[in-house]
Amino acid sequence: MTSAETTTGGAARARTGRSPRRRTELAAFLRSRRERITPEDVGMPPGPRRRTPGLRREEVAQLAGVGVTWYTWLEQGRPINASTQVLDAVARTLRLDGAEREHLYRLADVPGATADDEVRGLPEDLQAVLDALVPMPASVVNARSDILAWNAAYAAIFPVVQNVRPCERNSMWMAFTLPPCCNPVTNLAETAPGLVANFRHRYSRHLDEPGWKDLVRRLQAVSPEFARLWASHDVALPGSSTKVFRPHAAGEIRTRTMNLDVSASPGARLITYTPTDEESRERIAWLLANPEAAAADHRH
Known part of the structure; x- marks a missing residue:
């Protein structure tokens, strides 16, 4: 886990601690987005039969370039705080569109983050x-x-x-x-x-x-x-x-x-x-x- 992935201290705990419901929603949202992407969608071999659909947590972490433990905690709704740059990497890996990215930032308690020109998708062609x-x-x-x-x-x-x-x-x-x-x-x-x-x-x-x-x-x-x-x-x-x-x-x-x-x-x-x-x-x-x-x- 890197400093870019999480911050510590009273301020971070205070902010994340005020919104347990958002953390629950964040956990459910990330799981749902992860489960809709297959390994083939991201160029990975399908591997052995999977108990659940979509990517595994460790595969999302690998593709996004973040720590497995950190991503697991994020998806479990634990009170950690993420930088926008790392959330951007997770959003790209999960192929979130502009509305979904804005939703992710709000659920993660990122202040002022909106679906502006930084987070819209590119034309498919x-x-x-x-x-x-x-x-x-x-x-x-x-x-x-x-x-x-x-x-x-x-x-x-x-x-x-x-x-x-x-x-x-x-x-x-x-x-x-x-x-x-x-x-x-x-x-x-x-x-x-x-x-x-x-x-x-x-x-x-x-x-x-x-x-x-x-x-x-x-x-x-x-x-x-x-x-x-x-x-x-x-x-x-x-x-x-x-x-x-x-x-x-x-x-x-x-x-x-x-x-x-x-x-x-x-x-x-x-x-x-x-x-x-x-x-x-x-x-x-x-x-x-x-x-x-x-x-x-x-x-x-």
């Missing part, structure tokens, strides 16, 4: 659009920079996206917390000021939302560079930028980014990474043809 863009890398993020979907070319140049815990699959978090051995972006020192300035521009619309405040607080705590840039209060409109990747199995890949709004999902952006030279295009093609080489060679 969007993954097909991403896949059709291959060999051009592309991803979809929300306003808070959570990575919601990507294609094979993006995974080839940024393989860690497939292995990181869902609750940490956020481009700001990965940019400022991944160690150099696992961060394929080589020009972060050049692009970081713009990343933070653009993020602050989006943050101004979500000042009172717990998920945003929690992300900024955690980034300031773990990344002195982010804390320094955040303290500058620089703000910038989103725009194109040059991003340079160096996956461990290939040479330098230079790209130019472009952001396109996804009108069906307010707050979501489709980001494309166009290679700027022939060598970069050839290296992406090689990584796609050799997926075993593109995969990360170790984990932390």
Whole structure:
């Protein structure tokens, strides 16, 4: 169980202790959502015959990247407190729609959390659009920079996206917390000021939302560079930028980014990474043809 998964102290106990009925409703709601998803729905083998329908608790915990004990306690309605980022990961794993996510946050006593542009689902055809863009890398993020979907070319140049815990699959978090051995972006020192300035521009619309405040607080705590840039209060409109990747199995890949709004999902952006030279295009093609080489060679 991590600090992101639960908080302790009198304040947390007082808040959760005031609503035992909500905890009972939360337990029943989570069980019902878990039981409607089959292992096949999430790409897992069906395994031996199951006593109950749907996923097991430990499978939900594994897919969401949270502790089994913590998720079990959450589903049992115990008086624990969860961060919005971890609840987001659980919601994605259980495939909750916008109304269901808002219901989850309210039952979990998350103050101020609503089904806003951060939690609406993506159009069902969007993954097909991403896949059709291959060999051009592309991803979809929300306003808070959570990575919601990507294609094979993006995974080839940024393989860690497939292995990181869902609750940490956020481009700001990965940019400022991944160690150099696992961060394929080589020009972060050049692009970081713009990343933070653009993020602050989006943050101004979500000042009172717990998920945003929690992300900024955690980034300031773990990344002195982010804390320094955040303290500058620089703000910038989103725009194109040059991003340079160096996956461990290939040479330098230079790209130019472009952001396109996804009108069906307010707050979501489709980001494309166009290679700027022939060598970069050839290296992406090689990584796609050799997926075993593109995969990360170790984990932390």
